[in-house]
Structure formats: C-alpha cells, structure tokens
Amino acid sequence: DTGVSQNPRHKITKRGQNVTFRCDPISEHNRLYWYRQTLGQGPEFLTYFQNEAQLEKSRLLSDRFSAERPKGSFSTLEIQRTEQGDSAMYLCASSSSETQYFGPGTRLLVL
Amino acid sequence: EDQVTQSPEALRLQEGESSSLNCSYTVSGLRGLFWYRQDPGKGPEFLFTLYSAGEEKEKERLKATLTKKESFLHITAPKPEDSATYLCAVRGAYDYKLSFGAGTTVTVRA
Numbered sequence: 429d430t431g432v433s434q435n436p437r438h439k440i441t442k443r444g445q446n447v448t449f450r451c452d453p454i455s456e457h458n459r460l461y462w463y464r465q466t467l468g469q470g471p472e473f474l475t476y477f478q479n480e481a482q483l484e485k486s487r488l489l490s491d492r493f494s495a496e497r498p499k500g501s502f503s504t505l506e507i508q509r510t511e512q513g514d515s516a517m518y519l520c521a522s523s524s525s526e527t528q529y530f531g532p533g534t535r536l537l538v539l
Numbered sequence: 540e541d542q543v544t545q546s547p548e549a550l551r552l553q554e555g556e557s558s559s560l561n562c563s564y565t566v567s568g569l570r571g572l573f574w575y576r577q578d579p580g581k582g583p584e585f586l587f588t589l590y591s592a593g594e595e596k597e598k599e600r601l602k603a604t605l606t607k608k609e610s611f612l613h614i615t616a617p618k619p620e621d622s623a624t625y626l627c628a629v630r631g632a633y634d635y636k637l638s639f640g641a642g643t644t645v646t647v648r649a
Binding site: 528 | 543571572573575580581582583584585588590626628630634635636637638639640641642
C-alpha cells in the first residue's frame with residue numbers, strides 16, 4: 429500500500445506532557461498538510477508544507493504546536509505541554525495536484 | 540473566509556431509498572470542491588473533485604454535481620455499505636488549504 433501513513437495511530441498522554449506524531453506522505457507528493465478533527469466536526473487546517481518549506485499556518489496553531497518536514501519527505505507534528513483541549517484526531521494529507529489524500533490519523537487523548 | 544455548510548446533519552435511509560446530500564459554500568475563487576467519505580475512526584477517503592459549475596462526476600451509486608453556490612451528492616439505491624459520514628470541502632484561489640463542512644452522517648438500513 430503506497431498511501432499516506434501516520435504513526436502512532438493512538439496516543440494517550442497526561443496533561444503537560446509533550447507528544448510527537450509522524451506522517452509519511454505518498455512518495456511523489458510534494459505538498460503535505462496537517463489537520464485536526466474533533467468529534468462531529470470536519471477537519472480543520474493546521475499547517476501546510478511545499479517540499480521542506482512551511483508555507484501556511486492556521487491561527488489555530490498556537491506556539492505549543494510545531495511542525496517540520498526535513499528534506500521534504502516525512503513530517504512531524506509536536507505538541508508541547510499538552511492540554512485536555514488538544515484531544516482530537518490529527519490527520520495528515522498529501523498532494524501533487526488539487527486533490528489531497530488523507531492518512532488514517534492519530535487519535536490523541538489527553539488525560 | 541471560506542465557509543461550507545452541509546445538510547442534513549444525519550440521514551437515515553432504507554436500502555434502495557435514493558436521496559441527496561447538500562453542500563452550500565462561499566469561497567473566494569473556487570479552485571475545487573471535494574467530496575470525501577469517512578468511516579468511524581478512519582481518515583477521509585477521497586471520492587470526487589469538481590472544478591466548475593455544471594460539472595458532474597459518478598462513481599458506483601454516487602453522483603456529485605456542482606452549481607455556483609452548492610453541490611449535491613446523490614446516492615442512488617444505497618446499500619448498507621454506503622453508511623458513512625460524507626464530507627464536503629472547498630479550496631479557494633489564494634491558498635492550498637481545504638475548508639470542510641461538518642459532514643452528513645448517512646445510515647442505510649437493510
């Protein structure tokens with residue numbers, strides 16, 4: 429399967445801890461996106477990379493959130509000092525044209 | 540700011556009972572309208588991209604149509620395996636992000 433992959437699939441952490449998620453996009457895709465989805469809502473945009481450059485960040489992305497895409501390949505999303513409000517599904521997508529293809533997501537629960 | 544509103548929030552259908560889902564949108568320069576299917580606990584699965592008013596696309600029992608203000612997803616003779624949440628999203632002219640609606644959850648009973 430050459431789709432978008434995300435790890436871990438599930439993460440439970442205590443409030444105040446740091447967590448890091450990884451996304452491996454479809455190999456030939458140069459654009460990579462992070463979204464957050466809470467129950468009953470559609471995904472909300474967080475940030476976007478073209479190759480290794482982070483070109484757009486949402487106002488939702490507080491200074492506790494940081495994302496990287498070294499060498500334009502995989503990407504990581506780190507959340508520092510997690511809060512209960514960070515509990516959500518974190519989705520990664522990639523594209524080479526208009527259509528974005530999503531991974532299975534990482535479900536985060538902050539206790 | 541781009542806005543997407545989907546209706547109804549939930550739809551319960553009998554197997555074989557055709558219906559339509561609505562997606563109303565406002566966007567600065569539509570670059571694409573997208574439909575995705577999402578099963579519980581999984582990521583959205585791409586269905587269709589529509590680019591301009593009047594365009595239609597079909598896949599099995601699903602057909603998507605687009606006007607200047609809204610899109611419809613028609614489900615013809617649905618089966619229980621069509622049960623899912625259907626998400627609509629738009630991309631505007633000035634950025635690459637997708638703006639999603641809250642989705643319509645479809646349940647098809649045998």
